[in-house]
Amino acid sequence: MDSFNEAWNIICEYCKNNTTTFAYDVWIKKIEPVSLDFDKGEVTLLVPNDFHRQTLQKCYIPLLNDAFDSVFGTHFQIVFQVPQEVNNIQEKEQKSTAETGYDFTFDTFIVGSSNKFAHAASIAVAQNPAGAYNPLFLYGHSGLGKTHLLCAISNEIKKNHPETNIVYVKGDDFTNELVEAIRKGSTSGLRNKYRNADVLLVDDIQFIGGKEQTQEEFFHTFNALYEANKQIVLTSDRPPREIKTLEERLRSRFESGLLADIQPPDIETRIAIVKRKSEILGINLSDDVCEYIAKNLKTNIRQLEGVVKKLKAKILLSGEEPSLSVVKEGISDILNDDTPPELTVEKIIEEVARNYGFSPDEIKKSKSRRADLSQARHIAIYIARNITNLTAVEVGKEFGGMHYSSVLYATEHIEKDMKTNNDIKESVEDIIKNIRDR
Numbered sequence: 001m002d003s004f005n006e007a008w009n010i011i012c013e014y015c016k017n018n019t020t021t022f023a024y025d026v027w028i029k030k031i032e033p034v035s036l037d038f039d040k041g042e043v044t045l046l047v048p049n050d051f052h053r054q055t056l057q058k059c060y061i062p063l064l065n066d067a068f069d070s071v072f073g074t075h076f077q078i079v080f081q082v083p084q085e086v087n088n089i090q091e092k093e094q095k096s097t098a099e100t101g102y103d104f105t106f107d108t109f110i111v112g113s114s115n116k117f118a119h120a121a122s123i124a125v126a127q128n129p130a131g132a133y134n135p136l137f138l139y140g141h142s143g144l145g146k147t148h149l150l151c152a153i154s155n156e157i158k159k160n161h162p163e164t165n166i167v168y169v170k171g172d173d174f175t176n177e178l179v180e181a182i183r184k185g186s187t188s189g190l191r192n193k194y195r196n197a198d199v200l201l202v203d204d205i206q207f208i209g210g211k212e213q214t215q216e217e218f219f220h221t222f223n224a225l226y227e228a229n230k231q232i233v234l235t236s237d238r239p240p241r242e243i244k245t246l247e248e249r250l251r252s253r254f255e256s257g258l259l260a261d262i263q264p265p266d267i268e269t270r271i272a273i274v275k276r277k278s279e280i281l282g283i284n285l286s287d288d289v290c291e292y293i294a295k296n297l298k299t300n301i302r303q304l305e306g307v308v309k310k311l312k313a314k315i316l317l318s319g320e321e322p323s324l325s326v327v328k329e330g331i332s333d334i335l336n337d338d339t340p341p342e343l344t345v346e347k348i349i350e351e352v353a354r355n356y357g358f359s360p361d362e363i364k365k366s367k368s369r370r371a372d373l374s375q376a377r378h379i380a381i382y383i384a385r386n387i388t389n390l391t392a393v394e395v396g397k398e399f400g401g402m403h404y405s406s407v408l409y410a411t412e413h414i415e416k417d418m419k420t421n422n423d424i425k426e427s428v429e430d431i432i433k434n435i436r437d438r
Helices: 003-017 021-028 050-059 061-072 116-127 146-160 171-184 187-195 212-227 248-254 267-280 287-296 301-318 324-330 332-336 345-356 360-365 371-387 392-398 404-420 422-437
Strands: 032-037 042-046 077-081 136-139 166-170 199-203 231-236 258-261
Touching: 003 021, 003 032, 003 061, 003 301, 021 050, 050 061, 050 077, 061 077, 061 301, 116 136, 116 146, 116 231, 116 258, 136 146, 146 166, 146 199, 146 231, 166 171, 166 187, 171 187, 171 199, 171 212, 187 212, 212 231, 212 248, 267 287, 267 301, 287 301, 287 324, 345 360, 345 371, 345 392, 345 422, 360 371, 371 392, 371 404, 371 422, 392 404, 404 422
Parallel strands: 042 077, 136 231, 136 258, 166 199, 199 231
Antiparallel strands: 032 042
């Protein structure tokens, strides 16, 4: 197995976690690794065509640079090549089972005091769908294992009952599918897909909050499945009562089943997770290395696993097992950086657009005076002024060159609305939470 190919899998995962699903699938997923030259500080990547190359160079170089810096701790010059420019490219070997065979099963889920109840409830649902807890609502902060349990339920049911029709979807993807179905006039097909499920698994259900038509569709889907005695499992970053933009009729249905929370793991569980992940990846980390990682990363399982993957990449390149001093130096940026991810205006616009059913360009540049679009744009401006360090002038530039006085007006307008309209206040608070959680 070529070490660059294995390291590339880790780079792809970094990109997938730091951009939208659409952007990853269309632009990043289609890249193939060709070569990495440490002496020249150059990496060569194969892309399908010249248009793809131009788009990557224009829009995705910062993301790829961050990914390489995260994995290798050094900067590379990225060179894109198209097929006709590449001669004698070796056929890619089959992906390593250790790297890609990490199934989300109950066997690979590390159980501790922080997740014992959620784990037991998930097993009960997997063993007896619609007979134990329906719906099952799992909640907890990002990176604690909710998706793992959701997929473990799916894998267990498939193993024991392969004929079961299991449908998995993310909350915002459900919205996107509905928008596309409405555009194409094919909502009946979407309804057939979801309402004929034997088991419906929805990840990050909080992202349907505030979207009136999505909630309407999901309400009827939920009722149809529940009445037909089909299993529903939902995950969220918070309990139903804290999803302020969720309609009361949905909130009450979500709360009618079993709510199970997942808390950050204790030190013993974190050490077990690091050891288990290193075993899966086929590397041997000493006890002091495992303990050091676990002591310094306390709240996010995904980060723990990310550190182990990064060490895997270093081992592949150096051929040596990392000592504690090497670990401290090589991954100090991950272990010691508690700074939250940068909150950009682009991310704010994307989330507001997603919440109100507009495109980011409409929020950012449209001159339309439609009341609903103007309101959404004003909310995006208000959030940008309140959760970034940008001045009114700088925010105005991000919104198509808007004059700073218009930025101040929009901010004041939303501030007044939030004082008198609780729906707007809750919507803004939910959007801000979603932005930070993403």
